[in-house]
Amino acid sequence: KPVVAIVGRPNVGKSTLFNRLVGKRVALVDDRPGVTRDRREGxxxxxxxxxxxxDTAGFEDEDEQSLPGRMRKQTEAAVAEADVALFVVDAKSGITxxxxxxxxxxxxxxxxxxxxANKAEGKLGMEGAMEAYxxxxxxxxxxxxxxxxGIVDLFDALRPHIERDEDAEPERxxxxxxxxxxxxxxxxAIVGRPNAGKSTLVNQMIGEDRLITGPEAGITRDSITLNWEWQGHKVELVDTAGLRKRAKVDDKLEKLSAMDTKRSxxxxxxxxxxxxxxxxxxxxxxxxxxxxxxxxxxxMIAINKWDIAEGASALFNGVKAALEEGLSQIKNIPLFAVSAKTGKGIDQMIEAAFLLREQWSRRVSTGELNRWFDDAIDAHNPPAPKGQRIKLxxxxxxxSxxxxxxxxxxxxxxxPASYVRYLENSLRKDLKMGPVPLRINLRMQSN
Ligand code: GDP
Known part of the structure; x- marks a missing residue:
């Protein structure tokens, strides 16, 4: 059964919500010691x-000073075992x-x-919820x-996370x-470690200073999409991290940036x-x-700050070699040297991005595919383990x-996996698939 954890500070209405959703059914009180002591389940x-x-309740009467530490343990424990966490805030009192x-x-x-955003009845609704952005x-x-x-909205918000994959998949x-x-x-999407120059690059590409430069890290951290045109072709930047200026970079933000990266x-x-x-x-x-x-x-990979790079060609070749070694599944991943500051190299990089998308979207006809397939098998037969003939x-x-x-x-x-790799490499090369990921699945037929 999917698990939902209600989290939030005291008095935002977690228990009211819990009671509404669980109804009269008996709520278990988990009395194991430690972080789960005061939770209710139903x-x-x-x-x-x-x-x-x-429901991670039980702190309503605690004193403000020592509250956060203990609350954090309990919140994190509940969230870790949940499929989705429902974070409740109080629309009336605002974000604290x-x-x-x-x-x-x-x-x-x-x-x-x-x-x-709870306690948002009637007119208060949208306004209170806005602040929670x-x-x-x-x-x-x-x-x-x-x-x-707002029960239907609650349903809509939870449903994608708690319906089983089998139910959700076919629809999609x-x-x-x-x-x-x-x-x-x-x-x-542009990803990379903090200070790689993502924001500077985005600024350079769209040609004007449109980045959000708010003082608070995280103020606009939900996905931001920027639309612009590059030589008549539309580009949608779905970068989340680079579209924000960060006040400072510390450990927490490094972690945060990993989540941003995944989202992008x-x-x-x-x-x-x-x-x-x-x-x-x-x-x-x-x-x-x-x-x-x-x-x-x-x-694609771009080495930024090329304007101040030292030992440029050795650096470029070094990165290239490290990529071939570290990402051996794809040869010749497009590699560019750019300067977000001066704009050098950016046009070529975007042009290559469009080409790469074409390769990534490519469809090979079944005829062409099977002509290649027969040749590849003729050139190198699958092994016959214990005298058993494998038929492809x-x-x-x-x-695509x-x-x-x-x-x-x-x-x-x-x-053997090595034979599937042989086929993949051969497919890449003979059908000029380009430096994009490929997936090969095997489907067994009887006899
Ligand atoms: P982000 O954290 O990846 O968004 O990085 P920023 O765009 O904030 O850039 C980090 C620092 O590197 C800033 O001080 C930029 O001015 C500098 N920077 C970014 N791109 C370049 C570049 O191409 N050349 C030079 N010399 N400095 C750059």
Missing amino acids: DAHLLGLDFKLI PLDEEIARWLRGSDTPIVVA TLGLGDPFALSAEHGE QEEEDPFKPATGPLKL IDMAEVVILLLDATRGLEAQDLRIADQVIQEGRAL RYITQVK RPPTFVIFGNRLDML
Whole structure:
């Protein structure tokens, strides 16, 4: 059963909401010592959704000074085991420093968060909810647990996170064209470590100083999309991190930026990983690059601050070699030297991004694919473990973005991974798939 955790500071109405959703059913009081001491749990029902609800109450009478430390433990424990956390704030009293602190804890977690602005009955609704935008945890919705208003919004907010994947998946796949052509605005994300120059690059690309330069880190941290045109082609920057100026960079923000990175990658077609020429390629960069490839996005790498790079050609070749070694699944990942400050190299980089999206969206005809397939198998037969013949019958492309193939045959469970790699490399090379991720799935047929 999916688990929802209600979190928030005392007196925002968590218990009222809990009681409304759990109703008269007996609420268990977990009396194990430690962080779970004061929680309540119950089976909740909401417009046909069934889930387990955890209420992190029990601090209503605590003194303000020692509250945050203990509350944090309990909140984090509940959130960690939940499929989604429902962060409740009080629309009437507005966002308090404690709310902001809780928001900071929540941002460090992998659990999805939805924000409810409670006590927002009647006219107060939208206004109270607006302020909760500043928490930077996505679109808040107005709720009145006491009056039962905003229940449908609550349902809409929770549903995507608690319906089982099997239920949600087919719907999404039906909507999405498996071979969506490479048209429309290029969805581009720029990721990289703090200070790599992401904001400066965005400024340089859109040609005017439009970045949000608010003093508070996190003020606008929900996804920001910037639309602009590059030589007549539409570009949609889905970068989240680089569109904000950060007041300072500390450990918490490093962590925060990892979540931003994931979000940007999810939304993008092409991801540019920005490196800092004065620092070179570091382990963290390789991890981000690998993440982009794992997520099936088209990856490009740009070494920024080229204007102040020392030993330019050695640096470039060094990064290239490290990429070949560290990201061996894709050869020749596009690598550019740019200067966000002077603008050098940016045009070529964006041009390459459009090309890369085409390769990432490519569809190969089944005829061409199977001519290649037969040749590849002739050139190098699959092994016959214990005298068992593995038969590879045919291959078909099931989707693009990234190109994804299914091979049909029998005894495919015996096919060594090295042979699948051979096929992938050969497919890449012979059909000129370009430096994009490819996926090959095996589908066994009987006999
Ligand atoms: P972000 O954290 O990735 O958004 O990085 P910023 O855009 O805030 O840049 C960090 C620092 O690097 C700032 O001091 C920029 O002025 C500087 N910077 C960014 N790009 C370049 C560049 O191409 N050349 C030079 N010399 N400095 C740059």
